[in-house]
Amino acid sequence: MPPVGARRPQPYEPGRSTTVNTAATALKRTGEPRLRADALRNRERIVAAAREMFVEHGADVSLDEVARRAGVGNATLYRHFADRQELVRRVTLYVTHRITDQAEAALAEEADGYEALRRFVHAVVDERVGALCTMLAGTAEERGEHTEARERLEGAVERIMASARDCGRLRADVEFGDLMVALTQLTRPLPNSGCLNFDRFAHRHLQLFLDGLHTPARSELPGSAVTLEDLRQRP
Known part of the structure; x- marks a missing residue:
């Protein structure tokens, strides 16, 4: 039982917690000049697509497929990321x-x-x-x-x-x-x-x-x- 006055837990709602403060900094390489808005959007799409495909197929997935899912050309992908x-x-x-x-x-x-x-x-x-x-x-x-x-x-x-x-x-x-x-x-x-x-x-x-x-606790953990x-x- 939760303590008196504690809020009763609610079923989890996928997508409820969406606060993101610093993750966008990971899209920028150290020392890199500021990107144009369209270039930053392309990089965001590439990273998001790569993350999805790495989850689904592993890190050896074809980079051509990553570019295709991101909706960009191969040249755009390699302009942002030199290699896998x-x-x-x-x-x-x-x-x-x-x-x-x-x-x-x-x-x-x-x-x-x-x-x-x-x-x-x-x-x-x-x-x-x-x-x-x-x-x-x-x-x-x-x-x-x-x-x-x-x-x-x-x-x-x-x-x-x-x-x-x-x-x-x-x-x-x-x-x-x-x-x-x-x-x-x-x-x-x-x-x-x-x-x-x-x-x-x-x-x-x-x-x-x-x-x-x-x-x-309802039991003693081993180890x-x-x-x-x-x-x-x-x-």
């Missing part, structure tokens, strides 16, 4: 910023920390991070702007979890890594299904997961909580 690696970097940076924007907006706009957490994780589902997880994972070769974006995301998520604990609604035996691993698994498309009808079950199953995060340091360890 550069496009992948822009997409991962863009998605990382979008997720962080959602986390910060939820924390600023929700009075209850657990409601901020609930809003944030549903927004993460909409970003399909499970399908992009291999691209989003930090590598030794990541650039400074990617390191900064990842650290900003980590800080925002940890603040949301701390706020949810402070209001007495998040169980104490879960950490950052537990949340992010679960979100990655819950947003990974089923084999051979792409993203067809994804919303039919993803948000429903996510709510089951959220119920398991709620305190008081120890997965921390941020655990996720940073590499084989």
